[in-house]
Amino acid sequence: MGDYWIFTLYGNSNFLIMRKYLFNIDKYRYVTGDRPKVDCILCEMINGNPDITNLILYRSEFNLVTLNLYPYNPGHLMIAPLRHIEELTLLSAKEAADSHKLLVFCLKVLGEEFNAHGFNVGYNLGDESGASISHIHQHIVPRYKNEVGFIDVLAGDRIAVVDPLVQFEKLKIRFDNADSFLSVD
Numbered sequence: 001m002g003d004y005w006i007f008t009l010y011g012n013s014n015f016l017i018m019r020k021y022l023f024n025i026d027k028y029r030y031v032t033g034d035r036p037k038v039d040c041i042l043c044e045m046i047n048g049n050p051d052i053t054n055l056i057l058y059r060s061e062f063n064l065v066t067l068n069l070y071p072y073n074p075g076h077l078m079i080a081p082l083r084h085i086e087e088l089t090l091l092s093a094k095e096a097a098d099s100h101k102l103l104v105f106c107l108k109v110l111g112e113e114f115n116a117h118g119f120n121v122g123y124n125l126g127d128e129s130g131a132s133i134s135h136i137h138q139h140i141v142p143r144y145k146n147e148v149g150f151i152d153v154l155a156g157d158r159i160a161v162v163d164p165l166v167q168f169e170k171l172k173i174r175f176d177n178a179d180s181f182l183s184v185d
């Protein structure tokens with residue numbers, strides 16, 4: 001089985017960015033239901049399982065911030081508690097406060113690094129919500145003015161290619177310097 005290239009697009013009236021993913025068959029199997037044989041992919045990521053793609057940007061005392069491997073938009077992040085919790089009501093006050101502080105930092109970084117114009121923030125809770133991982137996690141999805149479709153590319157707009165690994169590195173630098181921001185009460 002070979003690899004596939006996947007393209008996602010975003011931009012505004014002046015530019016169009018096409019992001020190119022190398023999409024391998026293992027990831028395809030994951031999204032189509034044949035997931036790694038682990039109880040919880042987030043716990044495995046937290047525990048450093050080398051078979052799990054690790055996109056962790058930051059780890060605090062209580063939570064982690066990770067890029068979503070299957071983003072809805074460029075810069076799609078997730079915040080999850082380090083403890084395996086399947087109910088939002090089981091999140092402790094300390095974990096919740098820490099999560100909120102991380103959320104604020106994520107919004108700041110995504111606004112500055114990706115020029116996001118808006119965000120969708122929230123949890124999918126319960127079997128009927130669309131959640132694919134039982135370990136609770138909060139999504140932070142940047143939104144961009146004039147998010148575009150593939151037809152705009154065909155119409156001949158300028159295209160820039162953004163490598164997802166470059167995207168990860170760009171964010172990682174910001175999170176590597178997050179301690180001073182996050183330590184302020």
Ligand SMILES: [Zn+2]
Nearest residue numbers: 040043084135
């Ligand atoms: Zn877990």
